[in-house]
Amino acid sequence: MLVGESTAWTDTHCPVARTLDIVGDKWSLLIVRDAFDGARRFTQFQRNLGIAKNILTDRLRMLVENGILESVPNAKGTRAEYELTEQGCDLFTVVVGLRQWGERHAFGAGESHSILTDSAGRQIPRLRVMSAAGVDVEGFDAHVVR
Protein backbone atom coordinates (compact mmCIF):
# COMPACT_ATOMS: atom_id res chain seq x y z
CA MET A 1 0.00 0.00 0.00
CA LEU A 2 1.21 3.46 -0.88
CA VAL A 3 0.75 5.70 2.11
CA GLY A 4 -0.71 9.18 2.12
CA GLU A 5 -2.35 8.97 -1.30
CA SER A 6 -4.99 11.51 -0.39
CA THR A 7 -2.52 13.89 1.23
CA ALA A 8 -1.93 17.38 -0.15
CA TRP A 9 1.84 17.26 0.02
CA THR A 10 3.80 20.15 1.51
CA ASP A 11 6.65 19.56 -0.95
CA THR A 12 5.68 16.94 -3.45
CA HIS A 13 9.10 15.77 -4.74
CA CYS A 14 10.87 15.65 -1.35
CA PRO A 15 10.79 12.31 0.47
CA VAL A 16 11.66 14.03 3.79
CA ALA A 17 8.64 16.28 3.47
CA ARG A 18 6.29 13.47 2.46
CA THR A 19 7.33 11.41 5.48
CA LEU A 20 6.77 14.42 7.72
CA ASP A 21 3.33 14.98 6.19
CA ILE A 22 2.51 11.40 7.20
CA VAL A 23 4.18 11.01 10.62
CA GLY A 24 5.65 14.43 11.35
CA ASP A 25 4.07 15.14 14.67
CA LYS A 26 5.25 14.24 18.13
CA TRP A 27 2.32 12.03 19.07
CA SER A 28 2.38 9.90 15.93
CA LEU A 29 6.06 9.15 16.38
CA LEU A 30 5.62 8.43 20.10
CA ILE A 31 2.82 5.99 19.27
CA VAL A 32 5.20 4.26 16.84
CA ARG A 33 7.89 4.23 19.54
CA ASP A 34 5.45 2.59 21.97
CA ALA A 35 4.40 0.03 19.36
CA PHE A 36 8.07 -0.99 18.97
CA ASP A 37 8.14 -1.28 22.74
CA GLY A 38 5.22 -3.73 22.71
CA ALA A 39 2.15 -1.54 23.22
CA ARG A 40 -0.92 -2.82 21.37
CA ARG A 41 -4.02 -1.60 23.19
CA PHE A 42 -5.60 1.85 23.24
CA THR A 43 -5.31 1.92 27.02
CA GLN A 44 -1.60 1.08 26.87
CA PHE A 45 -0.88 3.94 24.49
CA GLN A 46 -3.01 6.26 26.57
CA ARG A 47 -1.24 5.38 29.79
CA ASN A 48 2.24 5.60 28.26
CA LEU A 49 1.61 8.90 26.52
CA GLY A 50 -0.75 10.62 28.91
CA ILE A 51 -2.66 12.26 26.07
CA ALA A 52 -6.31 13.07 25.66
CA LYS A 53 -8.42 10.23 24.29
CA ASN A 54 -9.65 12.23 21.33
CA ILE A 55 -6.10 13.08 20.22
CA LEU A 56 -5.02 9.46 20.60
CA THR A 57 -8.08 8.27 18.68
CA ASP A 58 -7.30 10.71 15.89
CA ARG A 59 -3.62 9.76 15.64
CA LEU A 60 -4.32 6.01 15.70
CA ARG A 61 -6.88 6.47 12.94
CA MET A 62 -4.39 8.43 10.83
CA LEU A 63 -1.64 5.87 11.41
CA VAL A 64 -3.99 3.07 10.31
CA GLU A 65 -5.18 5.05 7.27
CA ASN A 66 -1.58 5.68 6.26
CA GLY A 67 -0.62 2.03 6.61
CA ILE A 68 1.76 2.47 9.56
CA LEU A 69 -0.42 0.53 12.00
CA GLU A 70 -2.94 -2.19 11.37
CA SER A 71 -6.04 -2.57 13.48
CA VAL A 72 -6.57 -6.21 14.47
CA PRO A 73 -9.06 -7.82 16.86
CA ASN A 74 -7.69 -8.87 20.26
CA ALA A 75 -7.62 -12.55 21.29
CA LYS A 76 -11.20 -12.40 22.61
CA GLY A 77 -12.42 -10.56 19.55
CA THR A 78 -13.88 -7.85 21.75
CA ARG A 79 -11.63 -4.89 20.97
CA ALA A 80 -9.19 -3.58 18.40
CA GLU A 81 -5.47 -3.74 18.96
CA TYR A 82 -2.78 -2.07 16.91
CA GLU A 83 0.18 -3.70 15.19
CA LEU A 84 2.97 -2.10 13.22
CA THR A 85 2.76 -3.00 9.55
CA GLU A 86 5.88 -3.79 7.56
CA GLN A 87 6.23 -0.17 6.54
CA GLY A 88 5.52 0.89 10.12
CA CYS A 89 8.41 -1.34 11.25
CA ASP A 90 10.54 0.38 8.64
CA LEU A 91 10.34 3.58 10.74
CA PHE A 92 12.81 1.92 13.13
CA THR A 93 15.78 3.89 11.79
CA VAL A 94 13.86 7.14 12.31
CA VAL A 95 13.00 6.26 15.92
CA VAL A 96 16.59 5.16 16.62
CA GLY A 97 17.93 8.35 15.03
CA LEU A 98 15.66 10.48 17.23
CA ARG A 99 16.67 8.45 20.30
CA GLN A 100 20.39 8.73 19.66
CA TRP A 101 20.23 12.47 19.07
CA GLY A 102 18.37 12.87 22.36
CA GLU A 103 20.90 10.71 24.20
CA ARG A 104 23.72 12.92 22.95
CA HIS A 105 22.14 16.36 23.30
CA ALA A 106 19.04 16.46 25.46
CA PHE A 107 20.30 15.14 28.80
CA GLY A 108 22.49 16.82 31.38
CA ALA A 109 25.45 15.09 33.03
CA GLY A 110 23.40 14.08 36.06
CA GLU A 111 20.29 12.94 34.21
CA SER A 112 19.53 9.32 33.49
CA HIS A 113 17.86 8.02 30.36
CA SER A 114 16.78 4.70 28.97
CA ILE A 115 19.10 2.92 26.54
CA LEU A 116 18.40 0.70 23.55
CA THR A 117 20.10 -2.67 23.51
CA ASP A 118 20.37 -5.59 21.14
CA SER A 119 19.19 -9.08 22.08
CA ALA A 120 22.55 -9.71 23.79
CA GLY A 121 21.99 -6.70 26.06
CA ARG A 122 24.61 -4.51 24.45
CA GLN A 123 23.82 -0.90 23.57
CA ILE A 124 22.97 -0.27 19.90
CA PRO A 125 25.85 1.70 18.37
CA ARG A 126 25.41 5.04 16.72
CA LEU A 127 23.71 5.11 13.32
CA ARG A 128 26.10 6.23 10.60
CA VAL A 129 25.31 7.73 7.25
CA MET A 130 27.76 6.06 4.87
CA SER A 131 28.63 6.60 1.24
CA ALA A 132 28.31 3.80 -1.30
CA ALA A 133 32.04 3.28 -0.73
CA GLY A 134 31.51 2.80 3.01
CA VAL A 135 32.89 6.13 4.19
CA ASP A 136 31.10 8.27 6.80
CA VAL A 137 29.16 11.13 5.22
CA GLU A 138 28.48 14.41 7.02
CA GLY A 139 25.44 16.53 6.24
CA PHE A 140 27.20 19.10 4.11
CA ASP A 141 29.02 16.43 2.07
CA ALA A 142 25.72 15.07 0.78
CA HIS A 143 23.73 16.62 -2.05
CA VAL A 144 20.09 16.53 -2.97
CA VAL A 145 19.65 15.80 -6.66
CA ARG A 146 16.29 16.92 -8.04
Add this chain to the structure above:
Amino acid sequence: MLVGESTAWTDTHCPVARTLDIVGDKWSLLIVRDAFDGARRFTQFQRNLGIAKNILTDRLRMLVENGILESVPNAKGTRAEYELTEQGCDLFTVVVGLRQWGERHAFGAGESHSILTDSAGRQIPRLRVMSAAGVDVEGFDAHVVR
Protein backbone atom coordinates in the same frame (compact mmCIF):
# COMPACT_ATOMS: atom_id res chain seq x y z
CA MET B 1 24.93 23.69 25.44
CA LEU B 2 22.24 21.37 26.69
CA VAL B 3 19.13 21.84 24.63
CA GLY B 4 15.62 22.23 25.92
CA GLU B 5 16.54 22.96 29.51
CA SER B 6 13.37 24.90 30.10
CA THR B 7 11.14 22.33 28.45
CA ALA B 8 8.45 20.48 30.38
CA TRP B 9 9.28 17.05 29.02
CA THR B 10 6.52 14.77 27.74
CA ASP B 11 8.43 11.70 28.96
CA THR B 12 11.46 12.74 30.93
CA HIS B 13 13.63 9.60 30.73
CA CYS B 14 13.04 8.81 27.06
CA PRO B 15 15.54 10.27 24.58
CA VAL B 16 13.09 9.77 21.69
CA ALA B 17 10.48 11.87 23.48
CA ARG B 18 12.93 14.62 24.46
CA THR B 19 14.09 14.95 20.86
CA LEU B 20 10.49 15.16 19.71
CA ASP B 21 9.76 17.82 22.34
CA ILE B 22 12.59 19.85 20.79
CA VAL B 23 12.22 19.24 17.05
CA GLY B 24 9.12 17.05 16.75
CA ASP B 25 7.10 19.12 14.36
CA LYS B 26 7.08 19.14 10.61
CA TRP B 27 8.23 22.72 10.13
CA SER B 28 11.21 22.51 12.46
CA LEU B 29 12.51 19.41 10.70
CA LEU B 30 11.91 20.92 7.26
CA ILE B 31 13.87 24.03 8.30
CA VAL B 32 16.72 21.73 9.37
CA ARG B 33 16.43 19.91 6.03
CA ASP B 34 16.70 23.22 4.17
CA ALA B 35 19.68 24.30 6.28
CA PHE B 36 21.50 21.09 5.24
CA ASP B 37 20.61 22.01 1.68
CA GLY B 38 22.28 25.42 2.04
CA ALA B 39 19.46 27.76 3.07
CA ARG B 40 20.61 30.53 5.42
CA ARG B 41 18.26 33.49 5.04
CA PHE B 42 14.73 33.99 6.33
CA THR B 43 13.54 34.63 2.78
CA GLN B 44 15.12 31.38 1.54
CA PHE B 45 13.36 29.32 4.18
CA GLN B 46 10.13 31.13 3.51
CA ARG B 47 10.30 30.54 -0.23
CA ASN B 48 11.27 26.87 0.14
CA LEU B 49 8.64 26.09 2.74
CA GLY B 50 5.82 28.37 1.72
CA ILE B 51 4.80 28.96 5.33
CA ALA B 52 3.42 32.02 7.05
CA LYS B 53 6.06 34.45 8.27
CA ASN B 54 4.89 34.29 11.88
CA ILE B 55 5.18 30.50 11.97
CA LEU B 56 8.64 30.62 10.40
CA THR B 57 9.72 33.34 12.85
CA ASP B 58 8.51 31.22 15.75
CA ARG B 59 10.21 28.02 14.58
CA LEU B 60 13.52 29.77 13.84
CA ARG B 61 13.45 31.34 17.30
CA MET B 62 12.80 27.95 18.92
CA LEU B 63 15.55 26.28 16.90
CA VAL B 64 18.02 28.99 17.96
CA GLU B 65 16.90 28.79 21.62
CA ASN B 66 17.37 25.03 21.56
CA GLY B 67 20.84 25.27 20.04
CA ILE B 68 19.98 23.66 16.69
CA LEU B 69 20.56 26.83 14.67
CA GLU B 70 22.77 29.78 15.39
CA SER B 71 21.83 33.28 14.34
CA VAL B 72 24.77 35.06 12.72
CA PRO B 73 25.01 38.40 10.91
CA ASN B 74 25.20 38.26 7.13
CA ALA B 75 28.28 39.49 5.25
CA LYS B 76 26.99 43.09 5.20
CA GLY B 77 26.02 42.96 8.85
CA THR B 78 22.52 44.05 7.97
CA ARG B 79 20.47 40.94 8.68
CA ALA B 80 20.57 37.69 10.60
CA GLU B 81 21.31 34.43 8.84
CA TYR B 82 20.94 30.94 10.27
CA GLU B 83 23.59 28.25 10.52
CA LEU B 84 23.29 24.72 11.84
CA THR B 85 25.24 24.28 15.06
CA GLU B 86 27.24 21.13 15.71
CA GLN B 87 24.26 19.54 17.43
CA GLY B 88 22.03 20.75 14.61
CA CYS B 89 24.32 18.99 12.13
CA ASP B 90 23.97 15.89 14.27
CA LEU B 91 20.32 15.68 13.18
CA PHE B 92 21.58 14.43 9.81
CA THR B 93 20.79 10.80 10.57
CA VAL B 94 17.22 11.78 11.50
CA VAL B 95 16.73 13.71 8.24
CA VAL B 96 18.26 10.85 6.22
CA GLY B 97 16.06 8.31 8.01
CA LEU B 98 12.94 10.36 7.23
CA ARG B 99 14.05 10.74 3.60
CA GLN B 100 14.75 7.06 3.08
CA TRP B 101 11.44 6.00 4.59
CA GLY B 102 9.67 8.41 2.26
CA GLU B 103 11.60 7.12 -0.76
CA ARG B 104 10.50 3.57 0.03
CA HIS B 105 6.90 4.14 1.04
CA ALA B 106 5.51 7.52 0.06
CA PHE B 107 5.92 7.53 -3.73
CA GLY B 108 4.00 5.65 -6.36
CA ALA B 109 5.66 3.83 -9.23
CA GLY B 110 5.23 6.75 -11.61
CA GLU B 111 6.25 9.50 -9.21
CA SER B 112 9.69 11.06 -9.20
CA HIS B 113 11.53 12.22 -6.11
CA SER B 114 14.84 13.83 -5.31
CA ILE B 115 17.72 11.58 -4.22
CA LEU B 116 20.58 12.13 -1.79
CA THR B 117 24.06 11.51 -3.13
CA ASP B 118 27.58 11.53 -1.72
CA SER B 119 30.28 13.86 -3.05
CA ALA B 120 31.02 11.32 -5.83
CA GLY B 121 27.40 11.54 -7.01
CA ARG B 122 26.40 8.08 -5.83
CA GLN B 123 23.17 7.57 -3.90
CA ILE B 124 23.57 7.31 -0.14
CA PRO B 125 22.79 3.70 0.84
CA ARG B 126 20.13 2.75 3.30
CA LEU B 127 20.78 3.49 6.98
CA ARG B 128 21.10 0.30 8.97
CA VAL B 129 20.59 -0.22 12.69
CA MET B 130 23.40 -2.59 13.68
CA SER B 131 24.21 -4.43 16.89
CA ALA B 132 27.55 -3.95 18.64
CA ALA B 133 28.61 -7.13 16.81
CA GLY B 134 27.77 -5.59 13.43
CA VAL B 135 24.58 -7.54 12.73
CA ASP B 136 21.42 -5.86 11.41
CA VAL B 137 18.86 -5.27 14.17
CA GLU B 138 15.12 -5.14 13.53
CA GLY B 139 12.79 -3.10 15.72
CA PHE B 140 11.42 -5.98 17.74
CA ASP B 141 14.91 -7.42 18.39
CA ALA B 142 15.91 -4.28 20.27
CA HIS B 143 14.98 -3.57 23.86
CA VAL B 144 14.60 -0.38 25.86
CA VAL B 145 16.35 -0.67 29.21
CA ARG B 146 15.11 1.82 31.79
